[in-house]
Amino acid sequence: MAMLRGGIPLGTIFGISVRLHWSWFIIFFLVTWSLAAYYFPDAHPDWSRATAVVTALATSLLFFASVLAHELAHSVVAMRAGIPIHSITLFVFGGVSQMTREPGQPEIEFRMALAGPLASLAIGGLCWGIWWLTRDVNEPVAAVAAWLGWINVVLAVFNLIPGFPLDGGRVLRSIIWWRNKNLRSATRTATTIGRGFGYLFIFGGIFLVFFGNWIQGLWIAFIGWFLENAAVGSYRQVALHDMLQGHTVSEVMTRECPRVSPKLSLEQLVHDYILNSGRRCFPVVENDRPLGLVTVHNVKAIPRGLWAVKTVTDAMTPFDQLKWVQAGDDLSTVLQLMTDEDVNQLPVLQDGNIVGMVARDNLLSFINTRAELGM
Known part of the structure; x- marks a missing residue:
């Protein structure tokens, strides 16, 4: 995505450049603030303010580490299929891997798309296991593990929504592509569904705003706007590639x-x-x-x-x-x-x-x- 160029370099993992987009700090602050000011104090009223803040900071950092693991799962599968990954950028809506080219076969895209949600589900299961082992031993660690287990499952389920360019939309595109052998046609179908989900989120967010839940409503509407724009941009990119391919x-x-x-x-x-x-x-x-x-x-x-x-x-x-x-x-x-x-x-x-x-x-x-x- 052109809008995610640049950013703060964090280093390289498996030869992939990892960066932080400036918008990441917005969501990092919001997640940390909501955990420190509301979630942990409500769930653990006996905690001191310092305990809640430190636990919230640790939880936020581990959450974004799990988002990075989600993207790395996509990237590792892509690289094993011979598709170089230029970079991974963490931003306000999660993370995005920049591939040097699209997968050449639907089977490869299917595996790549599922790798991220499966990694998130595995992390969620691991975190719930840690919660079970520490729930009577270390309350802050158990609280962090419980929240991370829940949020990673939510991350996996959200990404499996069958609307392009979400992971579920890529799974859907790979299946249609496998059936009709036409990448552009498959992308058009998956993009249309992706735009539909985007509008659904926008209208759902506006509905929540009218009923007084304006913070959550605006956030959901903003996610819908992003999905709709990402779907349109992704289709244009595939169409552009299709028009140029075969010409020198x-x-x-x-x-x-x-x-x-x-x-x-x-x-x-x-x-x-x-x-x-x-x-x-x-x-x-x-x-x-x-x-x-x-x-x-x-x-x-x-x-x-x-x-x-x-x-x-x-x-x-x-x-x-x-x-x-x-x-x-x-x-x-x-x-x-x-x-x-x-x-x-x-x-x-x-x-x-x-x-x-x-x-x-x-x-x-x-x-x-x-x-x-x-x-």
Whole structure:
């Protein structure tokens, strides 16, 4: 999801980058506050305020660790099927794994989708086991285990709702896909059901607000809004992939690529090349040897007062750090690479030389033209 790019890096697990989106702190605060101010004091009135707060903090952290375990379960199954996982991001509605590509077979998606809820059910069972062992020995530990057992079962059941892109929706899509052999059609059906559940949550939340339970009602409505938007976005992504698949970079690339010298000042680059041509990126070449790529984004990173003294070399991305594609690469793969690397254009290489550029605008123009012609 584009909205979840970035975040605070926590480290890597199984080679997967784990991040915290800023919105995570909202739900972490709300869960901790509700546990410390209401749940634990009501369930254990003899506890001190400090005991309730510390137990609430520990419970919240363990809860989000279990959400991470849920996502890791998806990711491990995906990686065993040969699908690399770029990152896992924890955010206000839980967690999301960013795959470099969609599963190529319905059987793989079925296993991936079920892995998360099964992991949550296993964690829930483990926590209830800990509660049973500690209920007469350590009250705070037993209270944490009981709440985590309940919430993980709820997490598993919620994710099994058969609406895309929830896990249950992915299970449903994999079954339809297996039956009709058409991923786009299966996605459309699962997405329609997902949007239906989204609207159901929205209207249910509004109903609760009208009857005075405005905090819970707003939260449920917000979840519904998120589900509806996620369903639409997920279908568009699959449809986009379907339209681009089978077409190559050579069909859309720009072959006339003005080259610039590494010794050119940034001021000259802006006035003589960028403003004159309207282009946003230029290969940097010296003696027919590619040195890198300079873009408007690179130039903007240099203070404007230094443009007259700074050269293209100071701003460019060196050749050995560039992400690049070849003329025969599939456009769906290229779009995924642009999304993963958060770039809008990529150089096209052949025999070590830059022979053109492919930009996100090229892909969108290609899609729009085909759609306009009914292709």
